[in-house]
Amino acid sequence: MTIIIALLLFSLIVFIHELGHFLLAKRAGVTIHEFAIGMGPKIFSIKKDVEYSIRLLPLGGFVSMEGEDGESNDPNSFGKKSMLQRASILFAGPFFNIILTVILLVPVIIYIGTPMPTFDKVMPNSPAQKAGIVVGDTVKSVNGEEVKSWEQLVNTVHSSNGKELKLEIDREGKTQSVNLTPVKNEEGAYQIGIVPVKERDYLGAIPKAFKMTGDMTVQMITFFGQLITGTVPGGVGNSVAGPIGVLGIVSDAAKMGIFNLINIAAVISLNLGILNLLPIPALDGGRLAMIGLEAIRGGKKLDPNKEGMIHLAGFALLMAFMLFVTYKDITRLF
Template identity: 60%
Template sequence: MTIIAALLLFGVIVLIHEFGHFIFAKKNGVTVHEFALGMGPKLFGIERNGTVYSVRILPIGGFCAMEGEDEESNDPGSFGKKSILQRASIIFAGPFFNLVLAVIFLIPVFIYIGSPTTKLDQITANSPAYEANLKSGDIVKSINGQEINSWNEFTQKITQSKGQPLNLVVDRDNKSVNITVTPKKAEDGTYKVGVTCVRNKNIINSIKESFVTTGQMIVQMIIFLKQMITGTVPGGFSNSVAGPVVILSIVSGAAKTGIINLLYLGSIISLNLGIINLVPFPALDGGRLFLLLIEAIRGGKKINPDKEAMINMIGFCALMAFMVFITYSDITKLFKGIIKF
């Protein structure tokens, strides 16, 4: 059942991506021949207003087949006949819908666990916070003279301290109290002071926290992409990049622990799909947006369709080769017992 849950999650994430393309294609008058859930042979389909809505046998994605998307077409409803801005909006809509889905997935997560505040909850015995006389109920106002407005800012200051003493100003019973605390390095290599925070459970804060967390994850993913390009990924490339087998294993594990963990992991996967698709690489949405940018720079002069198709084909082959490499790495980990189902 957990594998089924994982496949359904993947299906929803990819479906939302393709739905973004579909909605904006329809909005801009592009003829959509088929909007499919799944891949492979068609199980069944229904035609409405010239579009076939189908379900295919393999629950691993889907597609939105538009007129003139990958070939020259003189049809008025052809993708290629639309303006640069219209085509760009259609292409960008897929990744953008994935970003929106990530936020939507996170809202119930934060409704359940609550949004972190700067008010301290538990103080670990014999920890730096305990020794510095921090108390439950203290509200952190500033660190080293810099105002603290969120729990994330607080943890960042702790992490960036590198073990150096920090001067905190906390609100204790409506009075400002100055406290010096020295973070200690934990087993995982990060610096901590030994405190937890009070979590505020309401829908408004949950929505706000979902946007904030999504923004933070986007920054982390961009940093990771930069490390991939420069070859500076911590722990090595093969140990840091997961393929479909590893992801299926992780999602299956999350499904066993409940819907909240599954939704949180789903938000990360959806965000990854959106961000990676915006990378300016041939065959990806980002690559197609880059070609549209070149077209705009050339004053609207279109790139030769055959050349564009060749560029995208080369990019697609490179992506498939990369996927084979990652899948091989996944299977190796599976046989070694590193990953389990």
């Protein structure tokens, strides 16, 4: 059952990506032949103005546009559109994945809750307990500086270097002062031994989802840089996953609950979006790079057939890499 859930989830993420391309291509008036989810032989299709199909292998999808990988005399072909229109069509797929990431993270953040500088638990024999802090106390200031968030309190404690701190706390509407000295935990970070109350912040979850998406994007770009330079900790083969590995990850997340599954879906969606923006032939980023080169050349296009061959070669390399990571996935299973 979890494998079916994983396949449906991955197909949904691919669908959103291809929907971005499809909607912008429709808006630009491009002739579209097929909107497909999956690769390989068709297992279902319906023909209207466009053929909508589901294919056997759930490894991706595509929007087949007239004149995308070759010359065409159709005035509504992809190649006949302006640079801005073509760039917007290509960028739309990854952009839709990034927006999907934000949307998926919002309910996850709401479910997890936002930690507040109010204490839900005080650890036995901790500096907080010895100072007389009790459950329900709220930190108002540390060393005279107002505390506005749990993150600020944690950073203040971590940067104390074990020096005594003066806390102003609110206890049932009354302000009290306590002095305590943070101690190091097993990881070497300073702490005072408290667990925060977590509140459901419905409005605050939206900007936090954008921030989390931005932070993950930076991490992914850093990883892709390490991947290209061969400096990935643990080696390339052990740091990437192919379709089998992704299905395994999603299946494990499904067993742990719906919000774990949604969180993994957000990470996969962002990975798909950022990966497709890399300037690699056959990917959206590679095609965007070609449009950028066209702009530098003053609007002079590369020969469409030659460009198509470049993307075909890039696709072959990507498939070879996919086979490699799939092989690593299989070896990890055994």
